[in-house]
Amino acid sequence: MKLKRIGVDLAKQVFQIHGVDSHEQAVCRKQLKRSQMLDFFRQLEPCTVAMEACGSSHYWARELRVLGHEVRLIAPQFVKPYVKSGKNDANDAEAICEAASRPNMRYVEVKSAEQQAGQALHRIRSRLIRARTALVNEIRGLLGEFGLVESRHGVAATRRLAQAALADAENGLPGQMRGLLVELQGELVEHEARLSRLDETIQRRAREDERVERLMLVEGIGPITATALVSAVGDARQFRSARQFAALAGVGSSPTLQRRQGAAGPDQQARRYLLAHAAGSRSPSGAQALPGQGGSTQPVAPALAVSTQPEHRHGRFGEQECPDRLGDPQSGRLLSTWLKIKSQAAQPAKC
Template identity: 40%
Template structure:
């Protein structure tokens, strides 16, 4: 019987799960394998325990299931588990590493998301994949037309205007089978456009029905994609103690390198969610370069430092603002000045 204080490290897989724990009463080290269909059954009749898992594919599902059984689940980022793996790689070694990592003081964990939040992220991932497909199709068509002297203008809208005329010009001297194939390629690009627009329409419906998403969308530079992706990726804002922790989780803080008491700041760490970080940086770039009234501090920073430095600094500020609005359930105020908490 697992006591309430037992810490269990779980290495999940497709079919066989590896468990590792130490019996608190006897000190016995236990390493056990469980089939996938017996995993939940094993924990159903156990006393509540702390279960550590690496944040990977399927971990969110199992975390929700185990939490429903009364257990406490902590999802560990892979970078926090790796230092405890040692030199050899095996399922038993990974489970032991997770067991060690989850007990470390100050260990960072990944928030357990709801199924609705994961559904929104799934829409974002599918849209991102379709955008990559569309870009590949467009670049392929551009390259093929270049072989026949047709240089397409830059930009999606300019390409749409010029490609039909290009087909008519080369149709006079090239085989019909090739021209038909080109037109089919262009038709596939239009189909991808429709699919991407449909996903964005579904995200818009979800966005209108979610108060938190509408609230953070009031921040300059935060649009539909950034707002919905932030709500779904962050999960519970209370998982972060401050806005700076969220910015660090997104990799928007500088890396540090130092020795002998000397500390040197490098470029941003680029840890965490690449997709959400990219959306925030693109939003910050739009505010700084196209907004009629960009933040004064960001404009002054861009005058004395490279523009990308100012853009990342503004993205960092946007991430902190998002956390503040979510954690304190406030509306965005452009001229709001935070005050230190008096103990």
């Protein structure tokens, strides 16, 4: 069967296929089970395969590329206008196939397995930080009910508060509450240990990855932000300008401009994570350096210095939440500098 383009509506078990020939006539409409997907595409001549950028899309894109097909991922908001009638799998597959025929359609860059593993690392770390923050607030709230408060904030202050509460036998804390507080302390120590292991993994990756080291030359970017950028963006050459990259990251532009400029990019969770560290990972010397490394050698206009948030109180790679937007239109200068550093490299790396 000779097909020009195929639209695939992805799912967990049952996939919908819509294929057209060189005359744009629909010649293939069928459902495939998960076990049949690779066998079906293995029998076809290489063609264009379009899918929505959703869960498991990057995995299938990698698998189909191995078979010789040209895979294009389209953001769901760009597919929706081409749905002709009621929403079902067949209509969605047809809409995806139609959207891929547009000459000016923008596509999502396919992520490698290493990129997705890097993003998984940062997402797990972000979840642990949220869980630790919730635990710290719970400890402070429970002790406050017994008149035990601490004016200072942060994990270290809460740890000292809990230790002081357990050490003081005359503070009126009931025995049952003391037992619960010991358990909460152990839970906090476990969170700290897991975060330390993840931070060590990120530091090791920062030392081993040339792209991360090059990004860390930009003032205000440390190992957390650099590894998160490399994992989320991949190949920066997919952007025509620094402004387009800024729109993807949500820096220095309105939400409307973000939708118009770039493209399909990381989801809101990834965007918030990138901006949190980009806005607050600065140190007094202007860069977040690894142990044994010096400060920044690439001064940039105060793109990251616009945050009005105080320095991080938690003391480990900017774990305090920061605003979603930097609020400075000149923040794109940081991104422009990054692209210049990439283009000046002897062998442009996928960053």
